[in-house]
Amino acid sequence: MEQPESWFAADYAGARAKFRAAAERAGAALETRVNPNARQPDGGELTTDVARLGPAPEAAAGVLIVSSGTHGVEGFCGSGCQVGMLETGAFDLLPADCALVLVHAINPYGFAWLRRVTEHNIDLNRNNLDHGAGHPANEKYAEIHAWLTPRDWTGPGRERADAAIAAYIREHGMFAFQEAVSGGQYDFPDGLFFGGRALSWSAQTWRAIVDAHCRGARRVAHLDFHTGLGDHGACEIISVEGAGGAGAGRARRWYGAAVKSPERNDSL
Template structure:
């Protein structure tokens, strides 16, 4: 075993080394997918993949991290702990379930402390059909000049205008407009892109290679930034399919804490476009798929939104004073990673429970 605190890392390069070392200790081969760029400190970037179990397993659980870069502090810690967890590994093996760890879906964002990819894209809004007209988000278009203003911190006038919009339309409408995904403003928040990103293409190849033959497929994708601090909301990640949602609730839900859904409004997340799980239906069409995003709370929603706004402003203004830039980067990390032992303990215990439940669900 490894201590919970030891499994987590303050920087991407350290997180990657811990993941690679954990794979070596577990006797697993690592399949690196080199990113075309370099990290913040010039380090190599990679989406690293390790399979624990039979290559031709009909039952497969995917555990993935850092879809949204900076959220990888959390997800990587869960993966590293799991690879050192003999009881967990024996549980999956005994029930004939192979586990595919996908470490750092977005290594650029993880290294640079950003939510977006090197293309400036939200990877979890990028899985749309780019051969067709892209989804419109008229509400975001009206908000964009306010969300990424010319000056930071925002002027009182900017803040008043945003508060007026929220007062008129409501906080839920604001969250939906901003976070649902937009395809018009490449310097804006939750930008879904104009084409498939490197992460999109690479993940698809991983799914084809390791999950294309699975008969039953589960996926736990680890996220942070929504909900009460330290609470892991289990958000249904799939098409609007009642049978799949019922199956997810059978695996992971309880009467007191059912799996939530963006389709019925029970989730803290708004309904989103271009979700990563779309790739499963296209690359693994023979599999019965059941998935969740395990979303851990950090700061209040508007604080998280303001951290993202500042991050996008800073990307447009690299000439910003060092103290302002450092403060923005620190706030981004706080928005997606609560650096306390208590929070890390909550993260691991809830993820571990969800992983055990997934194995039981896949065996049933």
């Protein structure tokens, strides 16, 4: 068996090649969706690749769908884990009526260009909503946007921005600052944690993949790999469902005590 180190790649193109090769060796059905809006640094295509093992969509009672690269550069870890699942036969652990669907690099631009966001500076975790119904406001972010995106990244302008941020933290606290920054915003396309004003290509692609592969299933579990939090080498299952909700209870039944929740303040 290959060593786990061999599952991981040094760039997007290498990760894609490893994923597709592992999927072919595992006998998975492969499909490719090309991002028409951007290219790799070397000019190559940017794609989201999907590998499916197990019953066809119309026959699968359950689907485990595992995605990587939602936050672009975090895809290096997720891609390697997906390759490992294919190389070690993880699919064999699933019930016979369940399919495994691996979605590789749902944000290929961020993966290839080492960014968290898409080609339009969109954070996918804040993009997949009904944009026609309006967007949640984040007045706190509006207060600090100019400091986070100064015209000059060195010199007096940067120093003034840093001083303003430090003063804000002294007055309101670090938690309030973090909440203002990372809560998501829809008014500043050049800002941080921008949710977009319409569904991005990646969000549309994700919806199409889920519809094609999960529409007939009675049970669907989605695992999305991220690396933005926690200590080096630490790993946990985080559920974004409310701690007392039905979804959180189901997650605990499926995954046991390993499930953590930001609402309970026990996640990384």
